Amino acid sequence: MQTIGNKAPPTDTGQRTGRGARQDLVPLLAGAAVAVGGVGAMLALVDLDSPLRGPFTLFFLIAAPGAAIGAxxxxxxxxxxxxxxxxxxxxxxxxxxxxxxxxxxxxxxxxVAAVTALSSLILLLTVARRLPGRPARRWTS
Known part of the structure; x- marks a missing residue:
């Protein structure tokens, strides 16, 4: 059984372990994924002959729409x-x-351009739907 209280969280002693270290790693991995996907898209669009073009472009083609739909x-x-x-x-x-x-x-x-356009459209529609200050939509029947 877990007790819920108003205790202050323990102060950080400078050494992160457990869940805190994992939370610090998430933005780093997200940034690396964006970089790899961006490089893959650019390698495919520029038609540069590189051994990394195939895997990086495949990663972009899977990650870009997946991230937009996940958002x-x-x-x-x-x-x-x-x-x-x-x-x-x-x-x-x-x-x-x-x-x-x-x-x-x-x-x-x-x-690659079509997948980029569709992923961008999905992401922009998601962001536009969540804009602050937008009046609430009321559904009536």
Whole structure:
């Protein structure tokens, strides 16, 4: 049984262990993921011949839509959000590929640009929905 009280948290003694150290690592890993995804997108768009182009571009194609969808689904539990984000990421990539193949306009650069545009649109719609000072929407029946 856990007791809930008004005690002040223990002061930091300069040495972080356990959960605090993990929380400090999350922004670092997020920044590294953004950097790897950005490099992958740029390598694909510039068409630079590099052995890192394939893995970094694949990481971008999975992470960009997944992050945008995950940001839109804050109400879900972390595991549920992760499952839906990864599934949505694959769905966005497959729909972009299917649409480009059906229109006979398939190219690597075009695919990366289309996934970037869709991911940006999803993220911008999510941010616009959460703007402060916006009047509350009332649903009436």
């Amino acid at each position: 839109a689904l804050r109400a879900l539990t972390p595991w549920g959000r992760a499952v839906v984000s990864v599934s949505g990421s694959f769905a966005v990539n497959l729909l972009v590929a299917q649409g480009m193949l059906a229109l006979h306009v398939w190219s690597v650069r075009g695919g």
